[in-house]
Amino acid sequence: MKRFIYDTLLKWKDSECRKPVLIEGIRQCGKTWILKHFGEAEFKDIAYFNFEYDDRLQQIFGGDLNVSRIIKDLGILRNKSIRPGTTILILDEIQICPRAITSLKYFCENLPELHVAAAGSLLGVAVAQMGKNVSFPVGKVQVLKMYPLNFPEFLLAKDEELLHEYLDTLSPDEEVSAVFTGKLEEAYREYLITGGLPEVVSSWINNNDIGLVETKQSEILGNYEKDFVKYASVSEFPKLSLIWHAIPAQLAKDNQKFIFAHVKQGMRARDLEDSLQWLISAGLIYKIEKIERPYIPATAYADITYFKIYFSDVGLLRRMSKFPADVVFDTSSLTADMRGILTENFVLTELIANDFQRPYFWKSGGIAEVDYIVQEGIDVVPIEVKSAGNTRSRSLAEYRKKYSPRVAVRTSLNNIARHSDEYGEVLEIPLYLIWRLKAYI
Known part of the structure; x- marks a missing residue:
């Protein structure tokens, strides 16, 4: 399916001042599909992780938010290194792990050469419920809204x-x-x-x-x-x-x-x-x-x-x-x-x-x-x-x-x-x- 958000993702990929991108939208509107489709078409490698299906991810993001350690651990988890410039890191259903949302700030500041894309179905609810120890990375992510097909x-x-x-x-x-x-x-x-x-x-x-x-x-x-x-x-x-x-x-x-x-x-x-x-x-x-x-x-x-x-x-x-x-x-x-x-x-x-x-x-x-x-x-x-x-x-x-x-x-x-x-x-x-x-x- 042709989705107009694809063109926005292309601009994001090639931007010199790129930040992690965060796609929010209701469940079943196509967020996962568009990120996987985009990754397959535009990158040599996709590192895809879904917080809803893999409890081990909570442990990786539950410690410090050193992004070098995080991508090393994620690479071990999938048995393949994550390489900035050739790999797109996709963090799906990120609303389940507020610490992962916060980590996007550090990906922006400390590893901007890595393409990081996240998606969540209930991000508005998750952000409202964030505790004192976690925070939304205001100004450190590019938020895109995705809707059902118009x-x-x-x-x-x-x-x-x-x-x-x-x-x-x-x-x-x-x-x-x-x-x-x-x-x-x-x-x-x-x-x-x-x-x-x-x-x-x-x-x-x-x-x-x-x-x-x-x-x-x-x-x-x-x-x-x-x-x-x-x-x-x-x-x-x-x-x-x-x-x-x-x-x-x-x-x-x-x-x-x-x-x-x-x-x-x-x-x-x-x-x-x-x-x-x-x-x-x-x-x-x-x-x-x-x-x-x-x-x-x-x-x-x-x-x-x-x-x-x-x-x-x-x-x-x-x-x-x-x-x-x-x-x-x-x-x-x-x-x-x-x-x-x-x-x-x-x-x-x-x-x-x-x-x-x-x-x-x-x-x-x-x-x-x-x-x-x-x-x-x-x-x-x-x-x-x-x-x-x-x-x-x-x-x-x-x-x-x-x-x-x-x-x-x-x-x-x-x-x-x-x-x-x-x-x-x-x-x-x-x-x-x-x-x-x-x-x-």
């Missing part, structure tokens, strides 16, 4: 290289050819079914069997809950599970606001806040806060008490919601609400994967709401999300009249278009092109 990577996985190239080079003022729109809409709806986890996508592409896709998704959801047991405290696990399973129902409410009391009767925010933060730190969910005034910097105007929760993968949300795959293509009013939720989740994950790190949403009283607000330079951009082709939007019109943004975005299944009036410009972008938003605005 839509353009999904196209490439489907061997649609030419179609991807066409979209990637399309002029911002040029409509998508009608020859391709049907194919792109079908691929988009397939993505709503599968999401972007590589194992699920591979199953769909190789077998075209929804049953196998949903079996894979159920296994992954089950493995995530096993992580709750493995990495959280005994008292925390029930609350994590309650919040995890409550998310689809919370999104199905009219205002979609996450309400702690709706997770379980009798529970309050103070009972569940730490568990919610655990899931956020693990990267499994995204917290999207309301913004009251879309001014710069946007972070200063967020309401931390009013927020929505989405999944990090739209396919898992669909599966968790028990929304049948065969009605994702349905346009019936009976399925409209859930299709709308999936579409919002899709747009959010595309924004985050394309470096819009903190989207918000805007709400004015009970009469108007814009799905996402992103800051790009000096622009605060409202984004209205529509699941089909009907793009009438009173909320976006209300926002534009009130704030007159330079550009407002409406994303749906309609083609590219631009409209201007006294309140600024409205940019129409197809859902399957939202990954190019930065270029368009």
Whole structure:
């Protein structure tokens, strides 16, 4: 599979001021695969170690953090020396060994000629739980975030290289050819079914069997809950599970606001806040806060008490919601609400994967709401999300009249278009092109 992070790793490999690289992302998003694939293609030798499978590694990193000793011991363990310049050292599931995370500082300072790459599934949780004797090597590592495949990577996985190239080079003022729109809409709806986890996508592409896709998704959801047991405290696990399973129902409410009391009767925010933060730190969910005034910097105007929760993968949300795959293509009013939720989740994950790190949403009283607000330079951009082709939007019109943004975005299944009036410009972008938003605005 073509993953865009590969190009970033190439730049890292050849950088004169290289630091150890640390890839974080949810389990099953492809971290191990990309590091092994990269190592095989770009180095003569791979020294791969997994802290989840080999308890002896804890002992190696449990003593002093002299990196010369560490690579000597690791070489003995694998019966082959680790040689800077020709070997890439891969430390997988590094969150299990906080001392190994700390050691990255000393690899940076004392052995910069060795290419060191680490990966972890629950790094946010691990860092938060680090004790006094260990520390995160701030400034001594290059942290890369890895996500499930986004839509353009999904196209490439489907061997649609030419179609991807066409979209990637399309002029911002040029409509998508009608020859391709049907194919792109079908691929988009397939993505709503599968999401972007590589194992699920591979199953769909190789077998075209929804049953196998949903079996894979159920296994992954089950493995995530096993992580709750493995990495959280005994008292925390029930609350994590309650919040995890409550998310689809919370999104199905009219205002979609996450309400702690709706997770379980009798529970309050103070009972569940730490568990919610655990899931956020693990990267499994995204917290999207309301913004009251879309001014710069946007972070200063967020309401931390009013927020929505989405999944990090739209396919898992669909599966968790028990929304049948065969009605994702349905346009019936009976399925409209859930299709709308999936579409919002899709747009959010595309924004985050394309470096819009903190989207918000805007709400004015009970009469108007814009799905996402992103800051790009000096622009605060409202984004209205529509699941089909009907793009009438009173909320976006209300926002534009009130704030007159330079550009407002409406994303749906309609083609590219631009409209201007006294309140600024409205940019129409197809859902399957939202990954190019930065270029368009």
